[in-house]
Every structure is written in structure tokens, then in C-alpha cells.
Amino acid sequence: MGKIIYNGELKDRSAIQIDVEDRGYQFGDGVYEVIRVYNGKLFAADMHLNRLMDSAKLIQLKVPFTVAEIKERTKELITAENLEYGIVYMQLTRGTSPRNHAFPIGEVDPVFVAYTKDMPYTGSKSGVKAVTVEDIRWLRCNIKSLNLLGNIMAKQEAVEAGCDEAIQHRDGTVTEGSSSNVAIIVKGTLKTHPATNLILNGITRQILLKLCNDKGISYVEEPFTLSDMMDADEVLYTSTGVEITPITAIDGQLIGDGKAGSITLQLQKLFTQEIERQCGSLTE
Numbered sequence: 001m002g003k004i005i006y007n008g009e010l011k012d013r014s015a016i017q018i019d020v021e022d023r024g025y026q027f028g029d030g031v032y033e034v035i036r037v038y039n040g041k042l043f044a045a046d047m048h049l050n051r052l053m054d055s056a057k058l059i060q061l062k063v064p065f066t067v068a069e070i071k072e073r074t075k076e077l078i079t080a081e082n083l084e085y086g087i088v089y090m091q092l093t094r095g096t097s098p099r100n101h102a103f104p105i106g107e108v109d110p111v112f113v114a115y116t117k118d119m120p121y122t123g124s125k126s127g128v129k130a131v132t133v134e135d136i137r138w139l140r141c142n143i144k145s146l147n148l149l150g151n152i153m154a155k156q157e158a159v160e161a162g163c164d165e166a167i168q169h170r171d172g173t174v175t176e177g178s179s180s181n182v183a184i185i186v187k188g189t190l191k192t193h194p195a196t197n198l199i200l201n202g203i204t205r206q207i208l209l210k211l212c213n214d215k216g217i218s219y220v221e222e223p224f225t226l227s228d229m230m231d232a233d234e235v236l237y238t239s240t241g242v243e244i245t246p247i248t249a250i251d252g253q254l255i256g257d258g259k260a261g262s263i264t265l266q267l268q269k270l271f272t273q274e275i276e277r278q279c280g281s282l283t284e
Contacts, residue, residue: 003080005073005090005114008065010080013115022111024093027101028146030110031055032091035074036240038121038279040084045071047203052092055144060103061094064110074114081116087240090114091146119241121282124268127248127260128164130237132226133157135168135175135198142197154178165237167250170198173223180239181205182247184232185263190219191228204238204271211270217263234261244268 004013023029033052036043049067056063065073074088093111097104137150154166155178166178175193176182181202183192190212195201212219229235235247235255244267246260276282 003077003115005077005112007109007112008069008073010073010076016113018111018113019096021099022093022096023104024091024111024146026099028148029059029061030091030093030146031059031061031144032089032146033144034240035088035090036119037078037083037086037088037116038275038282040078041279042071042074042078042088043275043279044203044207045074047206051144051201051203052090056092058140058143059145061092061110063092065112070112070114077114077116083116083118085121086119087117088114089117093146123282124265124272125242125245127246127258129162129249130165130167130177130235130247130251131158131161131163132251133166133168133178135170137168140197141175141199142195142201144200151178165247167229167237167247169226172225172227174226174229175199176202177237177239180237180242182229182235182237183208184224184229185234185236185261186228186232188218188263190217190263191224192219192221193223194221202238202240204240204243207271207274208238208244208267211267211274215266215270217267230255232256234264236264236267244271 002013003010006016033048035045035048049070053063091113095108095110097108133154154168158166165180167182168175176199183190193199233256236244237247238244246264248255248258
């Protein structure tokens, strides 16, 4: 992986240096996106890039490129890196200026970086284990910002418990995973927390709900409790990395019969079909 995008241009990775006073490095003052690549093609690129623009707007960060320009450069990067299956990570910071909590005075150029990472396609995943943790993050989780310390602490709790994900809650109301959205299925209806400031409105989450709507699968966007989740017929989590994956045990307790449920399996199949519609046939 020798190439990256740096401020709109394809550069050799080894030639780029980020200043120690970059505000992303010192304050986490920036936003980011992760886009999945299948068969060398970007999946749901416009949705991801529009969210990048929205996140930047919410923190008053001007994006020096259009969605079309970022997408075109990203395609050039994928070609240069011969990426077939993987991700493109991109971030935009407020730029470099003398350290000060307030926004820089005067004109400061933002810093945009993007690079690729291989991620082989493994197909639909079987059930994983999760733990529950208190949601200690700030109250603007709808912004995909570089401030991820709360998420990191939650994920580490999951790792230390031998689990794949940490499911976060505020006073017993489930919000989302440390790096994912969470949904439950009760009596044939999928339920997920509404897209408020308490969660990131995941792209996979949005596609999931569209698939439910298109295929007549009942769903509601409303809060649910830890107790609701533990008593659910099925639990699943979604993200760019895990796609749609069943959670079959939480805090050591089996969900349902401890196996992937029928609706989750149906949604996995529908999601795979959507990937193939956009990016072509998948190979495992």
C-alpha cells in the first residue's frame, strides 16, 4: 500500500508528513468515513460521502472538495492500490495551526487524507458474543468525529471479555455498539434506536431499514431496554465492517436458541444481493 490521497492528490505514502500541530492529532478536531470496496468498486459511496459532508457541517468544518471530486480521487486510489476487497479510510481535520482550543483565526487549510486496507470478503457471519457497557460518550454521537475514546474503552471491555462487540446503554436504554448499530427482533418486528443525537446513523443501518421496507419486513425505530434485548427472539448488529451479523449471546446469556434467527439470515441474504447489485458477484 504505497499510495494515499493527500489534500486531493494521489501521493506516495512515505512522502507525506502530518504536522504535530494538526488539530486532528491534538484535539480530534475532524471527521472521518470508512467505505467498503467489493470487486474493486465502492459500495454505497454517495451515502458515505454525503454523511461526511453532513458531519463536517455540524462541526463548522469546510470541505474543500465536492462529493464527486472525492469519489473520483478515491476510485483512482483503489486502482493505484489494486484493491479488490477492502476498505477506504478517509478523514478531514480542521488543519494545522498553533495549539488553541478555539477555532484557528484566519484562513487555515483543512487536511484531507485517505488510504486503503485489504479486507477479504468472508461471506455472511455466524453468531458472535457481546457484552453490555454503560454509554459514557458525549451527546453528539450522530457526528462521525475523530473523538472515539469512549468507543475505544467500550470495545476494549468487549475484547477483555472474549467478545466481539460491546453494546452500549444509557440508564438501561440501548443506544448502539462500540463500532456498530444494534437491532432486536421481537415477534417478527425489527426494532432499532431512532437516528437521534445518541447514535450514529450507520450506512449499513440505513440500507437494512430500506431492505425491510422494500421486502415487507416489519420494523420500528424506537428505543428499547436492556431487558427487551435480552428477551428478544433475535439480536443483530450492523456496520461497514461486519455488514449484518447476528449476536447470539450477551453477557453470557444465549439470545433465543443461541443460533442466528430466520429474519437475520433473510436480511443477510438481502444485503448480499444489494452488494452484488452495486458491485458485482461476490467470491469467498
